[in-house]
Amino acid sequence: MVSVPLEPDMPDYAPALRYAWRVCSVTSLGMLLIGMSGSTLNVALPAVVRHFDAGPLASNWILLAYMLTNTATLVFFGRVSDLLGKREVYLVGFALFTAGSLLSGLAPDVGLLIALRAVQGLGAAMIIANGTLILTDAFPPDRLSQGMGFYFGVLSVAQLAGPTLGGLIADTLGWRWIFWINVPAGLFALLWGMFTLRRLPVSGPRQSLDGAGNLIVFAALSATLFAVSEGSLIAGLIALALVPVLVAAERRAVNPVLNFRLLSERVLLMANLATLCNAVARASLILLAGLYFQTARGADALAAGLGVLPVALGMGLGSPVSGTLGRRVGPYALALGGSVLCVAGLLILLLGSGPATPYWILAAGLFMTGCGSGTFLTGNTTQVMSGLPAENMGVVNAFRLMAMNTGVAVSVALTLGILTSAVSPELRSQVYAGTLSRLSPVALDQLMTGFWRTYAVLFGLAVLGTVFSALARAPRRGGTVVPDVS
The missing domain is CATH 4.10.860 (DNA Excision Repair, Uvrb; Chain A)
Structure with missing residues (x-):
């Protein structure tokens, strides 16, 4: 029997849509929690580095330990959810992330902090691996783009509030509260999810890990x-x-963790390559800009948090607007248009990467890149997910998330590696601590070279991502055609 999507005038449509928006409130809390955690620490990283007197390697892995465990276990927890249930694994993720946040704030040394950041990454992987699937299952197909727009819009809100909140907390309450602020939000999300989410049937036969x-x-x-x-x-x-x-x-x-048979479908291949390149090009932007304001201009954490607000404002505008437009112009156009906006924003930042560049120029580049990111994420995700048969949804979503999160992790590692490569080795710790601007003009000139090189690489990757987005057009109407990968 072929199931037909309910039309708005059918009696069961309104209750289904109400439940879908309640589900969206739960998954959006997960996105808020994860987005807030990342964006607050990106701005407050210098305060953490100064507290522990951490070297360059440890400073990198305060961020990368979380991203490594998050990315490497995404598909694993997607498989586990097939065995134990998406709702159950999703809620355990909230509990683990919250516990990791509490203990991170109690860490006595940087080594233990890095280990606890890895625990946070495990919890975040459980949340991310199942949030989009739970949301896609709840929404009627004709409203999915709206749900996705709101879902990613909440990420924009997190990134909007996170940098300012992170700077304020670091300057007033201390760096430990960067982690402890997640605890009440995580507990509320866990309880609301237990109350709201229905148990979902296991899709297909149980599969080995x-x-x-x-x-x-x-x-x-x-x-x-x-x-x-x-x-x-x-x-x-x-x-x-x-x-x-x-x-x-x-x-x-x-049951491979990476099903390379997916790469035989051109649309999925191009869309995932676009996801990877876009993530590498834009994911570290708040971190990079926050370091710029603190290291090159001598701003404190709060001022740096306010300085990077245009990124989140752009995402906050791009995600919901593109979600609404998705019902008219289609996800392909949104993904391609958002990618072009990212290219334009990064070009402005590349040309304006100097210590004396007027702030309004930097703000324009940050805003345009943020707006493009929000638009791309909504369009690209809807493009990949909307045309999938149920039996392929989990594995394709896991592959998409793996591509995106790999891009995020590589973006941070690449940004920090290129940025500090222009500075002499003995001064690199000053970059992470945000104190290099207090040293000689020669050191500052070296740092500006690092910023220019970094923006040049990110710009090139954004251009490559736009090419892949352009090639991700479906060959015919009716959604993305997916090969049998079960």
């Missing part, structure tokens, strides 16, 4: 992040050597 594939992905991504952030040739060679090992292992796996 690809333990070997998960370990290889974790090792390869670890080596990649270390190679990019530290410029380690050995780590880069290890990462390259693990690629054929991963491909061979996944071809033999019954």
Whole structure:
């Protein structure tokens, strides 16, 4: 029997839509929690580094430990949710993230903080792996773009409030409250989710977990992040050597963590490559701009948080507006248009990457990039998810999330690696601590070279992502055609 989407005048449509928006409130809380956590720490990182007197390597991994565990376990927890239920794994993710946040604020040294950040990443992976699936299952197809627009709009709100809140907390209450602020929000999200979410049936037969594939992905991504952030040739060679090992292992796996058969469908391949490039190009922008204002201009954490607000304002405008427009212009046009806006914004930042550039120029570039990011995320996600048959939705969504989160992790590692490469090794810790502007003009000139190089690379990746977005047009109407990957 073929199921037909309910029309607005059918009696069951209104209750279904009300439930969908309640589900959206739960998943949006998850997005708020994760987005707020990342954006507050991006601005407050110098305060944490100064407290622990952390070196460049430890400073990098305060951010990268979270991103590594988050990215490497996304598909794993997607598989676990097939066994235990999406609702159950989603709620456990809230509990683990909240506990990790509480303990991170109590960390006595930077090593333990890095370990607890990895625990936070595990909880976030459970939340992210299931949030989009739960939302897609709840919304009628004709309203999915609106739900996605609101969902990613909340991320914009988190990134809007996060930098300012992070700067304010770091300057007044201290860095530990950067983590503790997540605790009441996480507890509320957990309770609201338990009350609201219905149990979802397990989709298809129970599937085994690809333990070997998960370990290889974790090792390869670890080596990649270390190679990019530290410029380690050995780590880069290890990462390259693990690629054929991963491909061979996944071809033999019954339920591979990375199903490379997805790459046989051109639309999915191009859309995921666009996701990867866009994430690398824009994900570290708040971190990069926050370091610019503190390191190059000598601003405090609060002033830096206010300085990066245009990024979140742009995302806050782009996501909901594009969600509404999605019912008229289609997700392909939104994804491509958003990608073009990102290119234009990064070009402004590239041309204006100097210590004396007027703030309004920087604000224009930050706002345009943020607006493009929000538009791209809404369009690209809807484009990939809206045409999927139920039996392929989980694996395709996991692949999409893996591409996006890999891009986010690589973006941070790449940004910090390129930025600090222009500064002499003995001064790199001053970049993370936000104190380099107090040193000699020569050191500041070196840092400005680092900012220019970083924006140049991010701009190039944004252009490449736009090319992939343009190639992601579906060959015919009726949604993306997906091969049988079950």
